[in-house]
Amino acid sequence: MxxxxxxxxxxxxxxxxxxxxxxxxxxxxxxxxxxxxxxxxxxxxxxxxxxxxxxxxxxxxxxxxxxxxxxxxxxxxxxxxxxxxxxxxxxxxxxxxxxxxxxxxxxxxxxxxxxxxxxxxxxxxAVYGLPELNRDDIKQARLIANPGCYPTTMQLGFYPLLKAGIIDAGSLIADAKSGVSGAGRKAEIGTLFSESSDNFKAYGVHGHRHTPETAAQLARYTDQKVGLIFTPHLVPMIRGMHATLYARLTKDIDDAALQALFEDAYKDSAFVDVMPFGSHPETRSTRGSNMLRLALHRPEGGNTVVILVVQDNLVKGASGQAVQCMNLMFGFDEATGLKHIALLP
Amino acid sequence: MxxxxxxxxxxxxxxxxxxxxxxxxxxxxxxxxxxxxxxxxxxxxxxxxxxxxxxxxxxxxxxxxxxxxxxxxxxxxxxxxxxxxxxxxxxxxxxxxxxxxxxxxxxxxxxxxxxxxxxxxxxxxAVYGLPELNRDDIKQARLIANPGCYPTTMQLGFYPLLKAGIIDAGSLIADAKSGVSGAGRKAEIGTLFSESSDNFKAYGVHGHRHTPETAAQLARYTDQKVGLIFTPHLVPMIRGMHATLYARLTKDIDDAALQALFEDAYKDSAFVDVMPFGSHPETRSTRGSNMLRLALHRPEGGNTVVILVVQDNLVKGASGQAVQCMNLMFGFDEATGLKHIALLP
Amino acid sequence: MxxxxxxxxxxxxxxxxxxxxxxxxxxxxxxxxxxxxxxxxxxxxxxxxxxxxxxxxxxxxxxxxxxxxxxxxxxxxxxxxxxxxxxxxxxxxxxxxxxxxxxxxxxxxxxxxxxxxxxxxxxxxAVYGLPELNRDDIKQARLIANPGCYPTTMQLGFYPLLKAGIIDAGSLIADAKSGVSGAGRKAEIGTLFSESSDNFKAYGVHGHRHTPETAAQLARYTDQKVGLIFTPHLVPMIRGMHATLYARLTKDIDDAALQALFEDAYKDSAFVDVMPFGSHPETRSTRGSNMLRLALHRPEGGNTVVILVVQDNLVKGASGQAVQCMNLMFGFDEATGLKHIALLP
Amino acid sequence: MxxxxxxxxxxxxxxxxxxxxxxxxxxxxxxxxxxxxxxxxxxxxxxxxxxxxxxxxxxxxxxxxxxxxxxxxxxxxxxxxxxxxxxxxxxxxxxxxxxxxxxxxxxxxxxxxxxxxxxxxxxxxAVYGLPELNRDDIKQARLIANPGCYPTTMQLGFYPLLKAGIIDAGSLIADAKSGVSGAGRKAEIGTLFSESSDNFKAYGVHGHRHTPETAAQLARYTDQKVGLIFTPHLVPMIRGMHATLYARLTKDIDDAALQALFEDAYKDSAFVDVMPFGSHPETRSTRGSNMLRLALHRPEGGNTVVILVVQDNLVKGASGQAVQCMNLMFGFDEATGLKHIALLP
CATH class of the missing domain: 3.40.50.720 (NAD(P)-binding Rossmann-like Domain)
Structure with missing residues (x-):
C-alpha cells in the first residue's frame, strides 16, 4: 500500500x-x-x-x-x-x-x-503525463505534469495522423466543447446555473493557454511547423468534453487505412476506444469513467478528416489520468482502480 | 459464480x-x-x-x-x-x-x-424485496417483487415512526420528486428534452399506483388505519429521487429521541445513511450509488416531523436494490458489487 | 409618460x-x-x-x-x-x-x-403589493412592499379556502419548489451550474423568512390561528416556481363548489388562471409571462385539498408583479406592458 | 388585418x-x-x-x-x-x-x-426567404422557401467575406451546435431528456441535407467553387444555435476593415447585431427573440477568421424569420410583431 x-x-x-x-x-x-x-x-x-x-x-x-x-x-x-x-x-x-x-x-x-x-x-x-504517448517516461518519473482536458483530446486525436505524416500540420483546427465543471469549484457569476444553463457560447477564441501547450507537444510527432486554431466552448452539462478536430490530408489514403492507423496507435491503450469509422461518440458514454472514445469521419469523401473525441473532463481529462500516471510510477497495472463503467443514462 | x-x-x-x-x-x-x-x-x-x-x-x-x-x-x-x-x-x-x-x-x-x-x-x-425491512424473508425467497423507487423512499422514511407508534398514521403526506429516467426509455413526447427540461410539474395527483402498494406495506408496521396522500412530481434531472414526508406526532418526543429511532432502525443497514438531524440531503450525493440518505426536521419545533429522503431512482430505487436482493438470496455479502461511490459533481 | x-x-x-x-x-x-x-x-x-x-x-x-x-x-x-x-x-x-x-x-x-x-x-x-388581494390599497399607495415569489403562490393558493372558512387553518402545508434564479445573481458556490444541475434538494426546512410573512398575510382572511409548514426546494431550472399546497377540509363540499370558489375569487384577475379541476400546471406555461396558473385536486376523493400553483418567479413572483403594482398606482390598465406570452418550449 | x-x-x-x-x-x-x-x-x-x-x-x-x-x-x-x-x-x-x-x-x-x-x-x-440577402424578391413573392436554422447562421456569417472576395471559398468549415428543439416535437428515444441531457455529441458528420442548400446559396455570392464542411452537434438546451465558422483569408486585411465589412453588410438589418470585434455572443442573448448576433475573431492574429453566430433556432431560425417574410410580403414594417426582447436569464 x-x-x-x-x-x-x-x-x-x-x-x-x-x-x-x-x-x-x-x-x-x-x-x-x-x-x-x-x-x-x-x-x-x-x-x-x-x-x-x-x-x-x-x-x-x-x-x-x-x-x-x-x-x-x-x-x-x-x-x-x-x-x-x-x-x-x-x-x-x-x-x-x-x-x-x-x-x-x-x-x-x-x-x-x-x-x-x-x-x-x-x-x-518533469514528465508530461499522457500515458498513451509517454508511457515509458512516466514509469521512471519523479515529477508529473498532468495534461489538462483539452490538450488530452487534441493530442490523442491528432497524433496518429501527424505521426503518419499524411496531414498538413500547419492548418489544424480544434473546435472543442467542455462541460462546466472544467471551470472548477469557484464562486463566480459566469458559471452560475442561471448563467450557464440553457445557454452555449465560445470563450477565449483570440488565444488560450492550452494552444501553446498542445502545439508544443504535437510538434514532437512531426517535422512540419504546427499551426493550431483552438476554439473552446462551454456546454450546459456538468461533466464531459467533446473535441471536433479538422485536418487536411496531404496524401491519398482510404478510410480503412485511416482507421487502421488509429487502431494501431492505441492497440495497447486500455483507455482509448477507437470506435468504428463514422461513429458519433457521445460524452455520456464516458461519464465517470477513464475512457476516451474517438471516431473518424471524412465528410462527403473529401480530403478533410474529422476526428470526434470524447472523454470525462474530470476523469481522463484530469484526476483519472493522474491516477493512471500514479499506477505506472508505482508498478501497478495501468488500469488498477480505474475500471468504473460510465453512468448512462 | x-x-x-x-x-x-x-x-x-x-x-x-x-x-x-x-x-x-x-x-x-x-x-x-x-x-x-x-x-x-x-x-x-x-x-x-x-x-x-x-x-x-x-x-x-x-x-x-x-x-x-x-x-x-x-x-x-x-x-x-x-x-x-x-x-x-x-x-x-x-x-x-x-x-x-x-x-x-x-x-x-x-x-x-x-x-x-x-x-x-x-x-x-412472492417476497417484497425491500432488504432493510424484509431481509430474512428475502434470503429464503424464490420470487422477489422488487419495490419501485417511490415506495422505497416512503417506506424507509415512515417506518421508524410508525413502528414506534408516535405518529398519526391516518394523515401521512408524501410529496415526492423524481428524475426523468423514472419514466423509462420509451419514445414519448412528454419526456422529450424540450418538454421536460427547464420545467417542473406534478402528475397523477388524483391517485397513483404506488399509493396502494405503499399503504399496504406501511400497514404492516402499525395497528392504525393508514391514510396516505402521495403527490409525485417530475424534476428536470436524469437520475435522483427526493421524498419530502410529513407526519404528525401524537406523542411527546424530543429531537434526539427521534433521531435515535432512525439510527437504531437502520444501524445494520449499509445502504441507509441517517444524516445528522436538520441536514438537507441532495439527490446528487447518491448519483450512481446504492445509498439512500435521509434526515429529520421539525419545523419551528412544532408537532410535524418532516423526513427528507434521497436516492438514485435507478439504483436503490430499482436495479441496485434488485442486486442487493440477489446477494441475499445467494449468500453473498449484501453489499457485494454495490460499493460504487456517488458521482459528485 | x-x-x-x-x-x-x-x-x-x-x-x-x-x-x-x-x-x-x-x-x-x-x-x-x-x-x-x-x-x-x-x-x-x-x-x-x-x-x-x-x-x-x-x-x-x-x-x-x-x-x-x-x-x-x-x-x-x-x-x-x-x-x-x-x-x-x-x-x-x-x-x-x-x-x-x-x-x-x-x-x-x-x-x-x-x-x-x-x-x-x-x-x-407601506402597502403589501399583491394586486389580486389588495388592489384598492395599491392604487392609493406611495410605498409598496412587493411580495416575494413563495408568498405569492401560497397566498393566492390558500386564500379562497381560508376566506370561505372551510379548511383547518392550523395545519397548512406548503411544499414549494423554485428555479435557481430565485437565489439571485451572486457569486456563490451553492448555485454554480456544477452544484445545482442534475440535483434536487430542500433547504431552510427548519424555518424560513417567508413563513412569518405568509402566515401574517393569510391571517387577514380567517379568524382561526394560522399554522403553516413551508418547505422550500431548489429545482435545476432557471425560472419557475411550483407550490404544492395541502389543506384539510373541515366542511362538506363537492369538487364543483370548490372549483367555483376559486373561479369566483379570481374572476377579475387577468393574471390568475384557474385551470380545470384536476389539471397539472407546468412551470413552463408561465415562463417569461406574468401569469400564475393553479389547479385543484382531491386525492382519491378524501378530505385533503391539494392546490397546485405555478408562476415565473422573476415575473409574477417579482418584477412583473412590481410593474403590475406600478400600473395600478399610476392609473394604467393593470395589464399594460405585461401581456407577454410564455415561451414554450 | x-x-x-x-x-x-x-x-x-x-x-x-x-x-x-x-x-x-x-x-x-x-x-x-x-x-x-x-x-x-x-x-x-x-x-x-x-x-x-x-x-x-x-x-x-x-x-x-x-x-x-x-x-x-x-x-x-x-x-x-x-x-x-x-x-x-x-x-x-x-x-x-x-x-x-x-x-x-x-x-x-x-x-x-x-x-x-x-x-x-x-x-x-419560389423565393428563398432570407430577408437580409433577398429582401426585394421576398416583397414580390407568392411562395417562400423559409431557410432552416443552420443555413441561416452559415449564410449570414460567411456572406460578407465571400462578397468581398477575400477568403478561400473552397475550404469553409462550419462547426454548428443546436438546441434540442431543432429536432422537433416527435416521440423519439434519441431526444428524450434522459438521453440528451448532460450530454453532447455530433451527428450527421458524413453529410447533412443543409450542406447542399447552404453551398448553393453561398455560391450566389462568389465566383469561386464553394467547398463547405458542415458539422452539426446537439447541445443539451431547449432553444439556441451557435455556429463557429472558419474561413481562410486570401487577401491582407486588418481587423477594423473586417469588422467594417460586416457592419456595412447589415447596417439596414434590424435583426442582425454585429457585436464588437472579439466578442463572444451567447445563445441566451437571443432566447425568444428574432435577433441573430455575430462577432469576429482572428486567433493570434493569423489568417483564419472565426465568425461566431448565435440565434434562437425557433425564431430567427424558423418561425420568426417566416413572420419577417410575411411582413415584407404584405407591406408591414419588417419588424412588426417581432420586437420581443430575449429572456435572460
Missing part, C-alpha cells in the same frame, strides 16, 4: 481523486490539505463520500506530506512549483494537475500564466 | 443492471433478451458498455433461461407473471423489477394495472 | 424590470444605479438588451432619483428602508422588491432579517 | 408561430390544422396560450384555407408541395418552413430528401 497525499482537496479534481483513490486497492489515503477548511471532515463538504472517506482536511502547515509516497496537487497554478522541490528532495513523488510543469519553455509559461516560475530547475525533468 | 439472465435489457433498469452486474465478482452474465433487438450487441445500444459487456441481445424464443440461477425481469408489468412459473419450476429464482407481485391483493392489482393477473398462485409466495 | 428609476439593476429582478419596462408604452426609463458598475452600459452586462436599452449604470451618488415619478428597489434587504424616506418626501413613489416593508411587526422583521429597521415610521403606511 | 392559416400546428415551429402571430397587430389567426387533433383547443395542447389563442385544431379536410391571405406550412417535408399549387391558384400566398422549395435543383432535393418532388413547376418561382 502506498501512502497518498492530496494538496487542495476542495475543488472538483480533488473530490474526483478521492472518489477514485478511496477504492483503489493499492492506496492508503493519508492526508488532504486545505488552508481554509482545516478540521472539516471531507465528507461534510462532499456528502457522496459519507461512510467512505473518514479523513478531515488539514491545514498545509500541519500536514507532514513528506511521509507520503506520492502527493497530488489539485491546486491553482503556482502551488506545485512552490512545494514540489522540498517533497522531491524528501523522496516523495509529485503529480501536478495544474500547469506548472506542462510547458518546457519557461518564457512561454510566464507569458500565458502571468506568474514567474519559481522552480525552473525542475521543468526539464 | 452464479449464472444470471436479464429479460428486457433495453430499458434504463436493464442497462443499469448490466453496469452493476458486469463488475460483480460472483456473477456470470449469461443471457439478455430483447425481442426487438435480437442479435444486436448490447454495447452497440449502450456505448458505455463497450469493452465491458460482450453479450448480444437474444430473442426470448431462443434464449434458454432455465440454465440461469436467477433471472431479472426489467420489463413492463405483465411479463414476469407470464414467464415466472416455468422458470421457478425449473429451479430458477426470479426477481421482478415490475409490479406483478408487489400487491398481495389481486383485485387491487387488477384495478390499478388494468390487466388480469395470470399467476395468482404465486402472489402469496 | 412616467419617469422610472431602478436602484440596483445588476441582479435578475433588475434585468427583468428592464425587459418589461423597455417596451412598456407609458414609461420612460430614466436612471438605473449600481455603485460597482458606474458608467457601464447596461447592454454590455446584459447583451439581450443590445439595441433596446441605451442607459448606462450610474453610481447612486450621481443619480438624481428625485426626478423620477417612481423608483423600484431591486436591491438586497435594507437598501430601500435607507433611501425611501427621502424619495417619498420628494414626492417620488417607491416599490421595494425586497423585504423591508413586508412585515408589519418590526420585531419579527428584525428577528428574521437580522438588521435593525431604520424607517419604522413607514411600516404602517 | 390579413387572414392567416397554419398547416400543422402541433410542432414547435407551429406553437412558435402562434406565440408570435397572436400578438401581431396586423394579423387575424383564422385556421390551424391538424389531422390528428381535430377539435382540440390549441390551448389544451399548449397551456402557454390559455386566454390568448381561442382557436381549436381543425382537420385539413374541413378547413377552408383558400379564405386566408397567407398560409404557413409548419409541416414535415412534402406537405407544402402537395397543397401549395391549389392555394396559390386561389390567390393565397404560401410560406413553407420545410425544405420543399429550398433547393433549386430538383435532383439534389430528391437525393437528399428521398421523396419525389410533386410540384417541380413551382421550384423556380
Amino acid at each position: 502506498i501512502k497518498v497525499g492530496i494538496v487542495g482537496g476542495t475543488g472538483y479534481t480533488g473530490v474526483e481523486l478521492l472518489r477514485l483513490l478511496a477504492v483503489h486497492p493499492g492506496v492508503e489515503l493519508t492526508a488532504i490539505t486545505s488552508r481554509k477548511e482545516d478540521g472539516l471532515p471531507v465528507a461534510d463538504m462532499f456528502p457522496s463520500l459519507r461512510g467512505v472517506v473518514d479523513l478531515a482536511f488539514t491545514s498545509p502547515d500541519k500536514a507532514d506530506l513528506t511521509q507520503c509516497d506520492v502527493v497530488f496537487f489539485a491546486t491553482p497554478h503556482g502551488v506545485a512549483m512552490a512545494q514540489a522541490p522540498a517533497l522531491l528532495a524528501a523522496g516523495v513523488k509529485v503529480i501536478d494537475l495544474a500547469a506548472d510543469f506542462r510547458l518546457k519553455d519557461q518564457a512561454t509559461f510566464e507569458k500565458w500564466y502571468k506568474i514567474p516560475h519559481t522552480a525552473p530547475e525542475l521543468i526539464e525533468e | 452464479i449464472k444470471v439472465g436479464i429479460v428486457g435489457g433495453t430499458g434504463y433498469t436493464g442497462v443499469e443492471l448490466l453496469r452493476l452486474l458486469a463488475v460483480h465478482p460472483g456473477v456470470e452474465l449469461t443471457a439478455i433478451t430483447s425481442r426487438k433487438e435480437d442479435g444486436l450487441p448490447v454495447a452497440d445500444m449502450f456505448p458505455s458498455l463497450r469493452g465491458v459487456v460482450d453479450l448480444a441481445f437474444t430473442s426470448p424464443d431462443k434464449a434458454d433461461l432455465t440454465q440461469c440461477d436467477v433471472v431479472f425481469f426489467a420489463t413492463p408489468h405483465g411479463v414476469a407473471m407470464a414467464q415466472a412459473p416455468a422458470l421457478l419450476a425449473a429451479g430458477v429464482k426470479v426477481i421482478d423489477l415490475a409490479a406483478d407481485f408487489r400487491l398481495k391483493d389481486q383485485a387491487t392489482f387488477e384495478k390499478w394495472y388494468k390487466i388480469p393477473h395470470t399467476a395468482p398462485e404465486l402472489i402469496e409466495e | 412616467i419617469k422610472v428609476g431602478i436602484v440596483g439593476g445588476t441582479g435578475y429582478t433588475g434585468v427583468e424590470l428592464l425587459r418589461l419596462l423597455a417596451v412598456h408604452p407609458g414609461v420612460e426609463l430614466t436612471a438605473i444605479t449600481s455603485r460597482k458598475e458606474d458608467g457601464l452600459p447596461v447592454a454590455d452586462m446584459f447583451p439581450s438588451l443590445r439595441g433596446v436599452v441605451d442607459l448606462a449604470f450610474t453610481s447612486p451618488d450621481k443619480a438624481d432619483l428625485t426626478q423620477c415619478d417612481v423608483v423600484f428597489f431591486a436591491t438586497p434587504h435594507g437598501v430601500a428602508m435607507a433611501q425611501a424616506p427621502a424619495l417619498l418626501a420628494a414626492g417620488v413613489k417607491v416599490i421595494d422588491l425586497a423585504a423591508d416593508f413586508r412585515l408589519k411587526d418590526q420585531a419579527t422583521f428584525e428577528k428574521w432579517y437580522k438588521i435593525p429597521h431604520t424607517a419604522p415610521e413607514l411600516i404602517e403606511e | 390579413i387572414k392567416v392559416g397554419i398547416v400543422g400546428g402541433t410542432g414547435y415551429t407551429g406553437v412558435e408561430l402562434l406565440r408570435l402571430l397572436a400578438v401581431h397587430p396586423g394579423v387575424e389567426l383564422t385556421a390551424i390544422t391538424s389531422r390528428k387533433e381535430d377539435g382540440l383547443p390549441v390551448a389544451d395542447m399548449f397551456p402557454s396560450l390559455r386566454g390568448v389563442v381561442d382557436l381549436a385544431f381543425t382537420s385539413p379536410d374541413k378547413a377552408d384555407l383558400t379564405q386566408c391571405d397567407v398560409v404557413f406550412f409548419a409541416t414535415p417535408h412534402g406537405v407544402a408541395m402537395a397543397q401549395a399549387p391549389a392555394l396559390l391558384a386561389a390567390g393565397v400566398k404560401v410560406i413553407d418552413l420545410a425544405a420543399d422549395f429550398r433547393l433549386k435543383d430538383q435532383a439534389t432535393f430528391e437525393k437528399w430528401y428521398k421523396i419525389p418532388h410533386t410540384a417541380p413547376e413551382l421550384i423556380e418561382e
Whole structure:
C-alpha cells in the first residue's frame, strides 16, 4: 500500500481523486490539505463520500506530506512549483494537475500564466503525463505534469495522423466543447446555473493557454511547423468534453487505412476506444469513467478528416489520468482502480 | 459464480443492471433478451458498455433461461407473471423489477394495472424485496417483487415512526420528486428534452399506483388505519429521487429521541445513511450509488416531523436494490458489487 | 409618460424590470444605479438588451432619483428602508422588491432579517403589493412592499379556502419548489451550474423568512390561528416556481363548489388562471409571462385539498408583479406592458 | 388585418408561430390544422396560450384555407408541395418552413430528401426567404422557401467575406451546435431528456441535407467553387444555435476593415447585431427573440477568421424569420410583431 497525499482537496479534481483513490486497492489515503477548511471532515463538504472517506482536511502547515509516497496537487497554478522541490528532495513523488510543469519553455509559461516560475530547475525533468504517448517516461518519473482536458483530446486525436505524416500540420483546427465543471469549484457569476444553463457560447477564441501547450507537444510527432486554431466552448452539462478536430490530408489514403492507423496507435491503450469509422461518440458514454472514445469521419469523401473525441473532463481529462500516471510510477497495472463503467443514462 | 439472465435489457433498469452486474465478482452474465433487438450487441445500444459487456441481445424464443440461477425481469408489468412459473419450476429464482407481485391483493392489482393477473398462485409466495425491512424473508425467497423507487423512499422514511407508534398514521403526506429516467426509455413526447427540461410539474395527483402498494406495506408496521396522500412530481434531472414526508406526532418526543429511532432502525443497514438531524440531503450525493440518505426536521419545533429522503431512482430505487436482493438470496455479502461511490459533481 | 428609476439593476429582478419596462408604452426609463458598475452600459452586462436599452449604470451618488415619478428597489434587504424616506418626501413613489416593508411587526422583521429597521415610521403606511388581494390599497399607495415569489403562490393558493372558512387553518402545508434564479445573481458556490444541475434538494426546512410573512398575510382572511409548514426546494431550472399546497377540509363540499370558489375569487384577475379541476400546471406555461396558473385536486376523493400553483418567479413572483403594482398606482390598465406570452418550449 | 392559416400546428415551429402571430397587430389567426387533433383547443395542447389563442385544431379536410391571405406550412417535408399549387391558384400566398422549395435543383432535393418532388413547376418561382440577402424578391413573392436554422447562421456569417472576395471559398468549415428543439416535437428515444441531457455529441458528420442548400446559396455570392464542411452537434438546451465558422483569408486585411465589412453588410438589418470585434455572443442573448448576433475573431492574429453566430433556432431560425417574410410580403414594417426582447436569464 502506498501512502497518498492530496494538496487542495476542495475543488472538483480533488473530490474526483478521492472518489477514485478511496477504492483503489493499492492506496492508503493519508492526508488532504486545505488552508481554509482545516478540521472539516471531507465528507461534510462532499456528502457522496459519507461512510467512505473518514479523513478531515488539514491545514498545509500541519500536514507532514513528506511521509507520503506520492502527493497530488489539485491546486491553482503556482502551488506545485512552490512545494514540489522540498517533497522531491524528501523522496516523495509529485503529480501536478495544474500547469506548472506542462510547458518546457519557461518564457512561454510566464507569458500565458502571468506568474514567474519559481522552480525552473525542475521543468526539464518533469514528465508530461499522457500515458498513451509517454508511457515509458512516466514509469521512471519523479515529477508529473498532468495534461489538462483539452490538450488530452487534441493530442490523442491528432497524433496518429501527424505521426503518419499524411496531414498538413500547419492548418489544424480544434473546435472543442467542455462541460462546466472544467471551470472548477469557484464562486463566480459566469458559471452560475442561471448563467450557464440553457445557454452555449465560445470563450477565449483570440488565444488560450492550452494552444501553446498542445502545439508544443504535437510538434514532437512531426517535422512540419504546427499551426493550431483552438476554439473552446462551454456546454450546459456538468461533466464531459467533446473535441471536433479538422485536418487536411496531404496524401491519398482510404478510410480503412485511416482507421487502421488509429487502431494501431492505441492497440495497447486500455483507455482509448477507437470506435468504428463514422461513429458519433457521445460524452455520456464516458461519464465517470477513464475512457476516451474517438471516431473518424471524412465528410462527403473529401480530403478533410474529422476526428470526434470524447472523454470525462474530470476523469481522463484530469484526476483519472493522474491516477493512471500514479499506477505506472508505482508498478501497478495501468488500469488498477480505474475500471468504473460510465453512468448512462 | 452464479449464472444470471436479464429479460428486457433495453430499458434504463436493464442497462443499469448490466453496469452493476458486469463488475460483480460472483456473477456470470449469461443471457439478455430483447425481442426487438435480437442479435444486436448490447454495447452497440449502450456505448458505455463497450469493452465491458460482450453479450448480444437474444430473442426470448431462443434464449434458454432455465440454465440461469436467477433471472431479472426489467420489463413492463405483465411479463414476469407470464414467464415466472416455468422458470421457478425449473429451479430458477426470479426477481421482478415490475409490479406483478408487489400487491398481495389481486383485485387491487387488477384495478390499478388494468390487466388480469395470470399467476395468482404465486402472489402469496412472492417476497417484497425491500432488504432493510424484509431481509430474512428475502434470503429464503424464490420470487422477489422488487419495490419501485417511490415506495422505497416512503417506506424507509415512515417506518421508524410508525413502528414506534408516535405518529398519526391516518394523515401521512408524501410529496415526492423524481428524475426523468423514472419514466423509462420509451419514445414519448412528454419526456422529450424540450418538454421536460427547464420545467417542473406534478402528475397523477388524483391517485397513483404506488399509493396502494405503499399503504399496504406501511400497514404492516402499525395497528392504525393508514391514510396516505402521495403527490409525485417530475424534476428536470436524469437520475435522483427526493421524498419530502410529513407526519404528525401524537406523542411527546424530543429531537434526539427521534433521531435515535432512525439510527437504531437502520444501524445494520449499509445502504441507509441517517444524516445528522436538520441536514438537507441532495439527490446528487447518491448519483450512481446504492445509498439512500435521509434526515429529520421539525419545523419551528412544532408537532410535524418532516423526513427528507434521497436516492438514485435507478439504483436503490430499482436495479441496485434488485442486486442487493440477489446477494441475499445467494449468500453473498449484501453489499457485494454495490460499493460504487456517488458521482459528485 | 412616467419617469422610472431602478436602484440596483445588476441582479435578475433588475434585468427583468428592464425587459418589461423597455417596451412598456407609458414609461420612460430614466436612471438605473449600481455603485460597482458606474458608467457601464447596461447592454454590455446584459447583451439581450443590445439595441433596446441605451442607459448606462450610474453610481447612486450621481443619480438624481428625485426626478423620477417612481423608483423600484431591486436591491438586497435594507437598501430601500435607507433611501425611501427621502424619495417619498420628494414626492417620488417607491416599490421595494425586497423585504423591508413586508412585515408589519418590526420585531419579527428584525428577528428574521437580522438588521435593525431604520424607517419604522413607514411600516404602517407601506402597502403589501399583491394586486389580486389588495388592489384598492395599491392604487392609493406611495410605498409598496412587493411580495416575494413563495408568498405569492401560497397566498393566492390558500386564500379562497381560508376566506370561505372551510379548511383547518392550523395545519397548512406548503411544499414549494423554485428555479435557481430565485437565489439571485451572486457569486456563490451553492448555485454554480456544477452544484445545482442534475440535483434536487430542500433547504431552510427548519424555518424560513417567508413563513412569518405568509402566515401574517393569510391571517387577514380567517379568524382561526394560522399554522403553516413551508418547505422550500431548489429545482435545476432557471425560472419557475411550483407550490404544492395541502389543506384539510373541515366542511362538506363537492369538487364543483370548490372549483367555483376559486373561479369566483379570481374572476377579475387577468393574471390568475384557474385551470380545470384536476389539471397539472407546468412551470413552463408561465415562463417569461406574468401569469400564475393553479389547479385543484382531491386525492382519491378524501378530505385533503391539494392546490397546485405555478408562476415565473422573476415575473409574477417579482418584477412583473412590481410593474403590475406600478400600473395600478399610476392609473394604467393593470395589464399594460405585461401581456407577454410564455415561451414554450 | 390579413387572414392567416397554419398547416400543422402541433410542432414547435407551429406553437412558435402562434406565440408570435397572436400578438401581431396586423394579423387575424383564422385556421390551424391538424389531422390528428381535430377539435382540440390549441390551448389544451399548449397551456402557454390559455386566454390568448381561442382557436381549436381543425382537420385539413374541413378547413377552408383558400379564405386566408397567407398560409404557413409548419409541416414535415412534402406537405407544402402537395397543397401549395391549389392555394396559390386561389390567390393565397404560401410560406413553407420545410425544405420543399429550398433547393433549386430538383435532383439534389430528391437525393437528399428521398421523396419525389410533386410540384417541380413551382421550384423556380419560389423565393428563398432570407430577408437580409433577398429582401426585394421576398416583397414580390407568392411562395417562400423559409431557410432552416443552420443555413441561416452559415449564410449570414460567411456572406460578407465571400462578397468581398477575400477568403478561400473552397475550404469553409462550419462547426454548428443546436438546441434540442431543432429536432422537433416527435416521440423519439434519441431526444428524450434522459438521453440528451448532460450530454453532447455530433451527428450527421458524413453529410447533412443543409450542406447542399447552404453551398448553393453561398455560391450566389462568389465566383469561386464553394467547398463547405458542415458539422452539426446537439447541445443539451431547449432553444439556441451557435455556429463557429472558419474561413481562410486570401487577401491582407486588418481587423477594423473586417469588422467594417460586416457592419456595412447589415447596417439596414434590424435583426442582425454585429457585436464588437472579439466578442463572444451567447445563445441566451437571443432566447425568444428574432435577433441573430455575430462577432469576429482572428486567433493570434493569423489568417483564419472565426465568425461566431448565435440565434434562437425557433425564431430567427424558423418561425420568426417566416413572420419577417410575411411582413415584407404584405407591406408591414419588417419588424412588426417581432420586437420581443430575449429572456435572460
